[in-house]
Amino acid sequence: MATTYPKTVNYAGRQVDIELLQSVAEPTELIRVYLSLSGDTPKLATGIQKLVHRYAMLLLTTVTEVKFDRTQGTRLLRSVVAGTIQNRGQLQNTFADANSAVLAQMRADDGDTDKYGTIPDDEAIVSARLLDYDIDVQASSIFLRVRLTSRAGSGLTFIVPVTAPRT
Amino acid sequence: MSALTEITQEQYNTAEATVIDLLRAAYPNLDLRRGTVLRDLLLRAGAQITARDTNLMAELKGKQSLLTLAENEATADADDINAVLANFNMARLTGTKAAGTARLLVSADRTYTVPEGFKFVSVDGLEFELVATTVASSTPDTSAGNVQLYTSDDGTYYYFFVEVIAVEPGAAGALVAGSALDVSAALYGFVSAETYSSFTSGTEDETITEAIARLPAAVSYRALESRTSIEAKLRDAFDGGAFTIEDIAVRGYGDSAQLRDKHNPMGFAIGSRVDIYAKTFTRPNRVLIQKTGTLIGVNTYQIDLAAADVPGFYAIRSVSDIEQTTAPAVGFGELPTLGSYAFSEVRSSSGVNDTFHDIDKDVTSEIAFSVWQKSVVVVTGVPSANVAREFKIELYTAPGLVALQDYVDSADIRNLEADYVLRCPLICMVEVQAIAYHSAAYPIDLGQMKTNLAALINTRPFGYILTRSEITNQMISDGATRIDLSHGTGMELKGQVIDGNGVRHELTGDALDIRVVEDTAALLVPETVVFGVEEDKLSIEVIAE
Numbered sequence: 001m002a003t004t005y006p007k008t009v010n011y012a013g014r015q016v017d018i019e020l021l022q023s024v025a026e027p028t029e030l031i032r033v034y035l036s037l038s039g040d041t042p043k044l045a046t047g048i049q050k051l052v053h054r055y056a057m058l059l060l061t062t063v064t065e066v067k068f069d070r071t072q073g074t075r076l077l078r079s080v081v082a083g084t085i086q087n088r089g090q091l092q093n094t095f096a097d098a099n100s101a102v103l104a105q106m107r108a109d110d111g112d113t114d115k116y117g118t119i120p121d122d123e124a125i126v127s128a129r130l131l132d133y134d135i136d137v138q139a140s141s142i143f144l145r146v147r148l149t150s151r152a153g154s155g156l157t158f159i160v161p162v163t164a165p166r167t
Numbered sequence: 168m169s170a171l172t173e174i175t176q177e178q179y180n181t182a183e184a185t186v187i188d189l190l191r192a193a194y195p196n197l198d199l200r201r202g203t204v205l206r207d208l209l210l211r212a213g214a215q216i217t218a219r220d221t222n223l224m225a226e227l228k229g230k231q232s233l234l235t236l237a238e239n240e241a242t243a244d245a246d247d248i249n250a251v252l253a254n255f256n257m258a259r260l261t262g263t264k265a266a267g268t269a270r271l272l273v274s275a276d277r278t279y280t281v282p283e284g285f286k287f288v289s290v291d292g293l294e295f296e297l298v299a300t301t302v303a304s305s306t307p308d309t310s311a312g313n314v315q316l317y318t319s320d321d322g323t324y325y326y327f328f329v330e331v332i333a334v335e336p337g338a339a340g341a342l343v344a345g346s347a348l349d350v351s352a353a354l355y356g357f358v359s360a361e362t363y364s365s366f367t368s369g370t371e372d373e374t375i376t377e378a379i380a381r382l383p384a385a386v387s388y389r390a391l392e393s394r395t396s397i398e399a400k401l402r403d404a405f406d407g408g409a410f411t412i413e414d415i416a417v418r419g420y421g422d423s424a425q426l427r428d429k430h431n432p433m434g435f436a437i438g439s440r441v442d443i444y445a446k447t448f449t450r451p452n453r454v455l456i457q458k459t460g461t462l463i464g465v466n467t468y469q470i471d472l473a474a475a476d477v478p479g480f481y482a483i484r485s486v487s488d489i490e491q492t493t494a495p496a497v498g499f500g501e502l503p504t505l506g507s508y509a510f511s512e513v514r515s516s517s518g519v520n521d522t523f524h525d526i527d528k529d530v531t532s533e534i535a536f537s538v539w540q541k542s543v544v545v546v547t548g549v550p551s552a553n554v555a556r557e558f559k560i561e562l563y564t565a566p567g568l569v570a571l572q573d574y575v576d577s578a579d580i581r582n583l584e585a586d587y588v589l590r591c592p593l594i595c596m597v598e599v600q601a602i603a604y605h606s607a608a609y610p611i612d613l614g615q616m617k618t619n620l621a622a623l624i625n626t627r628p629f630g631y632i633l634t635r636s637e638i639t640n641q642m643i644s645d646g647a648t649r650i651d652l653s654h655g656t657g658m659e660l661k662g663q664v665i666d667g668n669g670v671r672h673e674l675t676g677d678a679l680d681i682r683v684v685e686d687t688a689a690l691l692v693p694e695t696v697v698f699g700v701e702e703d704k705l706s707i708e709v710i711a712e
Contacts (some may be wrong), residue, residue, distance in 0.1 A: 013196035017205050046198070054202030061202075068179040068215070072201050102202075109200035115187060116200050 005158045011046060016119060019045040020053040027158040030145075035060070051123045051150055057096035058102040072105060073147060074098030091133055091142060099128050100132045100148070122152040174218045182218035186210055187193045237375040240244040245372075252378060256455060257385045260373035260407055264333040265340025267366030268455055269295070269348055271303075272326045276316065278304040279327065287331055287360060289342055293499050294334040294351070295424040303327035312409040320490060324358060333369055341368035341450060343703065362456035364561055365701075368448070370411060381406075391575060393583045394419075397443065404574055405597055410567040416444040416592065416629040423687045424695055426533050427525050427588070439585045440525060443538075443575070444592045445697050447565045449625050451594055451699035454480075457489055460558050470544040474517040478538040479591040484664050486510045486546050489559045510546045514669060517541040522576075525586050532667030536571050536591040563699075565591040593691060595664040595679060597624055597700040599638060599707070602657065603647035607711040616645040616709075617702045624700040630693045634678040635660055647709075662698070666691040 005027045019042065021033040027048070035056065045053065061073030076098035085091045103125060110119045125148060132145040150156060174182075187199055187210065199206050229235040230247045237243075248397040249258050269287060274278060285297040299312075307313035314326045327705075333340035348360040387399035405412055418425040420438035428440035454477055460468030470486070485507035516528040519539040527533045534540050546558065568589050574580060575587040599620065605611045622640050625632065635658055639650045651657035662674040664681070668687035674683060681693040 011196075015196050017198045017203040018208070020204050050198065050203070053204075057204075058202040066175075066211075068183075069201070069209070105201050109202075113700065115184070116198070117191065117195070155325060 005156060007158045007160055008143055009160050009162055011044070011159065011162070014046040014120070014159070015123075016044040016046045017050050019043040019049070020057060021049070024049055024161060026160070031046060040144045041163045043161035043163050044071065045159075045161045047120070047122045048152075048156055049148055049159065049161060050150075051125055052148055054106060055128060055146075055148055059098055063101070085135065085142070088133065088135060091135055091144075092130065095130055095133065095144060099130070102129070120152075122150045122156040124151040125149070126151050126153075131152055171215055171219050174215060175221065177524040178218045178222065179214055182221060183210065183214035186213045186217055218368050228559055233375055240375055243375070248375060248378070252385075255382055255385045256403075257378065257381065258407065259375075259378055260337030260411055262372045263370045263411065264336050265295075265338070265342070265366045265369035266298070266330070266332040267342070268328050268363040269331050269360055270326050270328055271354075271360045271634065272324050272358040273316075274324065274358050275317070275356050276305050276325055277317065277356065279354075279356065281329060281354065285354070286334070286552050287348040289348055289349050291339070291417065293340055293342075295331040295340070295348070296334055298330040298332050301327070301329045308358070317490070323340075325448055326490070328363060328469065333366075336452070337369050337371055339369075340366060342366045363559075367452055367454075367566075368450040370449060391441075391580065391587060395711055397441070400580075401443075401445070401571065401574070405567065405571065409570075410447045412445060412447055413449055413626070414628040414697070416446075416447040418442040418444070418694065422694070423685075424690045424692045426530070426688065426690070427527075427586070430525055430527065440589055441585055441587045442690075443571070443587055444590050444629065445565055445568065445571055446629070446697050447567045447571075450621065451482060451563050451596065451625070451701060453561050454564055456562070458558055460549075460556050462552065462554050462556070463545070466547065466549050466551070468546045468549055468551075468558070470546060470558055470560070472512075472542040472544060474541045475563050477564050479536050479540060479568040479589065480542075480562040481536060481591045481594055482563045483512060483542075483544065484561040484563060485545060485559075486544065486561075487559050491559065496655065508546045510544050512542045512544045512669070514542045523586070524588055526588065535667035535669075535672075535690060536593070537588055538569050563594060570680045577665050589696075590690075592629070593664055593696045594699040595662040595674065595681065595696050596632075596704070597633065597679065597698050598659075598661040598702070598704045600659040601638070601642065601650040601706070602708045602710060603642050604649045604651070604710050604712050605647050609646055610711070611646040611709045613624055613707060613709055616642060616647075617707065619645055619704045619705075620705055621700050621702050624698050627698050629695065629697055631698075632678050632680040632682075632693070633660070633662070633698050636677075642707075648712075659669050660693055664691065664696060 007026060015107050020035060024031060024033060040163045058072065059074055060077060062078050063073040063075055064077055079085055081093045086093055095164050106125050109116055110124050127149045129147045130144065134143040136143065184529040190197055190199065190209065197205055199210050231251065233251055236248055236533050245259060252258055281297055281301045283297055283300045287295045293511040300311040303316045304313060305316045307315050314327050316325050318325055342362045342365065344362055344365045346362045348362065350357055350360065382403065384395055384399040384402050387395045389400045389403055390396045392640055395415045396579060397417055401415060402412050417443045418429060420436055424441060425440060428436045428438055431437060456476055458470045458472065460470040463469045487507050491506055514531055514535065516539050519528045519534065549556065568591060575589065581587060603611060620638065620641055623637065627633065635652065638658065638660065639652070642650055660675065662679040664672050666672065666686055668689045670689065672684040672691070679698065681691065681696045685692050
């Protein structure tokens with residue numbers, strides 16, 4: 001059952017990032033997005049949307065492959081392409097390891113207020129729970145469904161990605 | 168050149184923190200945490216560029232200082248060093264090559280042609296090459312520059328002499344007389360080869376520290392006036408050429424050992440007379456000449472050394488038959504000794520009256536060690552009755568004295584009110600005998616210790632004393648745990664110096680102090696004397712304990 005959240009375009013006092021998961025016009029229970037920065041009019045993102053794309057980027061970044069930030073990311077994709085995930089159990093275990101790493105990295109930066117500033121409740125991750133997962137051998141793909149919970153819980157306001165910040 | 172690939176993690180972290188601070192100060196609403204796009208697009212690239220620029224700045228800063236370059240001299244780029252030195256009108260002096268005469272023994276009496284560049288190799292693998300194509304035969308065409316092919320005294324082999332020079336610069340090429348050489352290519356009739364005399368020492372490239380020491384002279388006003396400006400003028404003209412000026416001592420108005428400015432009835436100094444002692448060598452520089460002696464008595468020959476033979480030489484080291492390879496350990500001043508006949512000499516002047524120089528040609532010390540000095544050498548104990556006989560003479564001298572004298576005499580250069588005379592420095596030849604103890608677990612490299620000791624002694628400038636403490640300190644630095652300093656059985660330090668009147672002075676004790684034997688009338692004062700040693704005069708025994 002879809003959950004409805006209030007929406008806003010008020011970016012006052014917010015730290016922004018360029019929208020990575022395109023394009024989310026409004027929060028819904030399940031939406032397919034594209035991992036891309038392409039397009040003539042990239043948008044800004046903040047709030048829960050930014051939290052989700054930070055999580056996605058870290059989850060899909062392979063650890064040791066980012067120069068000077070070799071601890072960033074997880075082993076998830078490396079395990080997938082290496083063929084070490086043969087069954088759902090292995091997928092679950094691999095995700096659990098990767099998820100733990102992502103949460104640790106996000107929490108570390110969220111807590112470093114001297115360096116990055118204070119983070120709003122709807123951008124601070126509390127948990128990421130795997131709801132559903134599957135392996136499609138025929139399509140050579142895996143499916144993961146994760147519920148992210150911010151410190152704001154369900155009381156958040158969705159800040160719509162825009163092409164220019166508005167206050 | 169610092170590149171992105173040379174950035175370390177630590178340097179990146181520092182740069183990243185800086186860039187985050189700068190970005191957040193200018194744009195506080197940018198999120199730069201891990202997982203953001205901005206971090207990848209802005210921060211990472213900016214931090215790497217900043218880290219690289221910081222490295223470049225550090226690199227540039229390091230290259231702007233000679234002191235910093237000296238800290239990493241082994242890896243410092245010569246162009247970077249010269250770029251800084253150029254600000255002082257200087258360039259780093261490159262090393263010189265050792266050179267000398269080699270004797271080739273051959274099996275037959277025929278004409279030998281050895282081409283220029285023909286290579287010889289020492290037992291240590293050092294390469295030497297022939298300076299010029301040499302043609303040798305028993306009846307040489309001397310007008311064509313061909314050389315004599317000699318027959319050995321017992322008639323069993325033949326030999327001739329060639330001039331060789333080290334392929335690479337450096338002091339390592341200073342082979343002692345009698346060192347074996349091999350040929351690197353076939354040479355018809357070749358039997359063997361050896362160094363006929365001890366080779367002149369090559370020099371290493373100038374160190375940055377040495378270049379820094381030259382700076383005062385380099386930035387000095389260049390004129391033949393003050394001590395510093397005279398040194399600057401001469402260095403400017405000659406450094407980097409055929410010889411290198413290691414040090415200069417100037418004796419002028421009011422200085423001790425300045426004899427020429429008192430040529431008046433009252434005997435008081437009038438100034439404008441300047442004696443310049445040019446140390447144009449590091450290790451005592453030997454030259455070798457062949458001269459014909461004339462029989463003047465039973466087993467006694469006279470050899471006339473003209474002023475042009477070895478201009479301004481300091482002392483004769485040995486006189487021997489040309490076939491004789493003088494033993495490297497020949498004792499300085501201890502003739503007769505192995506390889507050398509006994510000899511005596513009388514020095515006088517030659518041609519000084521034809522110059523404008525104010526020199527009393529009848530006073531030996533005024534002419535001493537100058538380019539107008541000549542000598543008559545009487546050699547005794549020669550087992551021969553031939554009317555004339557060839558001799559080989561080894562002498563100590565300073566290279567380049569004629570060129571230096573010609574320069575200061577040049578009408579374009581010289582101060583019209585002054586009279587400059589170049590002289591070879593007086594060389595106090597040092598001998599050291601010592602016993603060095605070391606831990607059995609840490610053996611001493613005796614060869615390196617001798618090299619370092621020789622460098623310590625040979626690089627001292629004018630006007631210093633040499634003490635046992637300095638020698639001891641160097642030996643400790645080279646791995647000795649203790650040095651036996653007890654008198655009689657422990658370290659002995661000896662020095663011998665010949666003054667301007669030809670009188671030999673001996674120094675011993677805890678310190679070699681020229682002031683003990685000072686004789687201003689004979690040019691013997693600390694400011695005219697340098698210390699010199701040859702490694703074979705360093706008798707060091709090492710004992711493990």
